[in-house]
Amino acid sequence: MKIAVVCANGKAGQLIVKEAVNRGLDVTAVVKGENKSAAQNVIVKDLFDLTAADLTGFDAVVDAFGAWTPETLPQHSTSLAHLCDILSGTDTRLLVVGGAGSLYVNAEHTACVSDGADFPEVFKPLASAMAKALGELRQRNDVKWTYISPAGDFQAEGERTGKYLLGGEELILSSSGESVISYADYAIAMIDEVINGGHIKQRIGVVKE
Secondary structure (H helix, E strand, O other), rough: EEEEEEEOOOOHHHHHHHHHHHOOEEEEEEEOOOOOOOOOEEOOOHHHOOOOOOOOOEEEEEEEEOOOOOOOOOOOHHHHHHHHHHHHHOOOOOEEEEOOOOOEEOOOOOOOOHHOOOHHHHHHHHHHHHHHHHHOOOOOOOOOEEEOOOOOEOOOOOOOOOOOEEEEOEEEEEEEOOOEEEEHHHHHHOOOOOOOOOOOOOHHHHHHH
């Protein structure tokens, strides 16, 4: 299986590449500068400069883009739109490293994690930007996308347990009642989804077991 990981130099991107390489996948890292990932194949290019030709021939493209500053938050929408545009009408699947703030907390799907009184104010702009991008992604019927939301506590330095629980649109908790997952376990879930190929045009959520 041949996959590309866009923004492979990020913390999530590097672990996703590592997981894929360790499982024997043919992995290409898409990076803006020097490759810091475990991938042997590299495309040095800004995400916004990628063309349809660059991503031709891949079974799946993993979008590990991240933006955190007020001026770059809109790029969650514009970067995802660009990737969708260049993959439009192809069989290449697009798997997106998403956010937890847009996960629903009720069966009616009228309230999200980010609506909660205990949701940190500092993260609300990011959650809003990512939710907007997800909403726009849901309108794309021309792309085989899958959006994977992590748990609320997404731990960059968390341990790799090798186990996780899979959910859907609603927030799920671990067996100990927590909403937490490490980047390493999230990478396992991502590559499982890459390999298994389910949940087309769906958002799913993952949490530690």
